[in-house]
Amino acid sequence: MIELSNISKYYHPGTVNELCLFRHFNLTIADGDFVSVVGSNGSGKTSLLNIICGSIGVEQGSIRIGGTDITRLPSHKRHRRIGRVFQDPSLGTCPSMTILENLSLADNKGKPYNLGFGINKKRKEAYQEMLHSLNLGLEDKLNVPVGNLSGGQRQALSLLMATMTPIEFLILDEHTAALDPKTAERIMELTGQIVAEKRLTTIMVTHNLRYAVEYGNRMLMMHQGQVILDKSGEEKQALTVNSLLSLFNEISIECGN
Numbered sequence: 567m568i569e570l571s572n573i574s575k576y577y578h579p580g581t582v583n584e585l586c587l588f589r590h591f592n593l594t595i596a597d598g599d600f601v602s603v604v605g606s607n608g609s610g611k612t613s614l615l616n617i618i619c620g621s622i623g624v625e626q627g628s629i630r631i632g633g634t635d636i637t638r639l640p641s642h643k644r645h646r647r648i649g650r651v652f653q654d655p656s657l658g659t660c661p662s663m664t665i666l667e668n669l670s671l672a673d674n675k676g677k678p679y680n681l682g683f684g685i686n687k688k689r690k691e692a693y694q695e696m697l698h699s700l701n702l703g704l705e706d707k708l709n710v711p712v713g714n715l716s717g718g719q720r721q722a723l724s725l726l727m728a729t730m731t732p733i734e735f736l737i738l739d740e741h742t743a744a745l746d747p748k749t750a751e752r753i754m755e756l757t758g759q760i761v762a763e764k765r766l767t768t769i770m771v772t773h774n775l776r777y778a779v780e781y782g783n784r785m786l787m788m789h790q791g792q793v794i795l796d797k798s799g800e801e802k803q804a805l806t807v808n809s810l811l812s813l814f815n816e817i818s819i820e821c822g823n
């Protein structure tokens with residue numbers, strides 16, 4: 567379970583540019599939940615993910631994972647339990663290293679010598695099998711630098727790398743936004759498959775309302791640092807793209823856009 571309690575987050579505190587994004591913000595995500603998060607630009611979706619991952623700190627409040635307070639835990643220690651895939655396919659992988667080297671690095675996440683134990687035949691075969699399941703022909707490209715792959719291939723690899731060690735939470739930050747529609751569809755199918763197989767508690771930020779409606783058992787809509795819609799179970803299943811669009815329009819009118 568992830569629990570954010572009484573979170574306050576300021577950007578540029580004490581300056582003329584001070585922005586209080588979250589004020590006494592609370593959110594609980596249960597184990598096994600697949601939560602899609604939508605919201606207007608600047609509503610705080612990425613900041614929320616950054617707060618959970620520890621990339622940014624908070625002025626007030628606590629973040630607990632499985633009952634353990636991780637508010638002061640540095641991000642590299644949190645990443646042993648959290649896998650993250652970014653919008654930019656180049657952020658989840660090391661482009662100058664081969665697919666094999668990238669997989670080995672991800673496989674050794676959290677261990678003392680990331681590449682030190684080398685890659686034996688058994689591991690190589692296991693990686694090939696994993697890559698084969700992506701159905702992108704990457705199993706025959708183990709020695710190809712990741713920088714030579716397409717955005718979609720890299721994003722599929724990022725997803726595999728983020729989830730190959732026993733993580734508890736998967737954080738997806740608009741991970742299909744930079745892909746063409748067909749590739750985005752494939753990556754979403756793959757996401758659904760991996761999340762179900764590994765039973766990962768997942769938070770997916772997306773601007774694609776159809777994905778938000780079709781995937782996950784809970785949906786949050788954010789606006790100006792607040793959750794303005796929180797639907798799960800049957801209520802979530804009843805959501806439609808049109809109903810979400812209407813809500814977006816209402817928010818825009820409220821803001822005078």
Ligand SMILES: Nc1ncnc2c1ncn2[C@@H]1O[C@H](COP(=O)(O)OP(=O)(O)OP(=O)(O)O)[C@@H](O)[C@H]1O
Pocket residue numbers: 577578585587605606607608609610611612613614
């Ligand atoms: N590092 C930062 N320094 C200062 N302000 C920031 C920083 N990161 C985000 N903000 C501000 O916080 C607000 C929320 O930004 P955030 O990126 O979390 O929103 P978002 O919902 O993810 O937006 P988008 O949909 O456009 O990606 C915005 O007003 C943004 O300008």
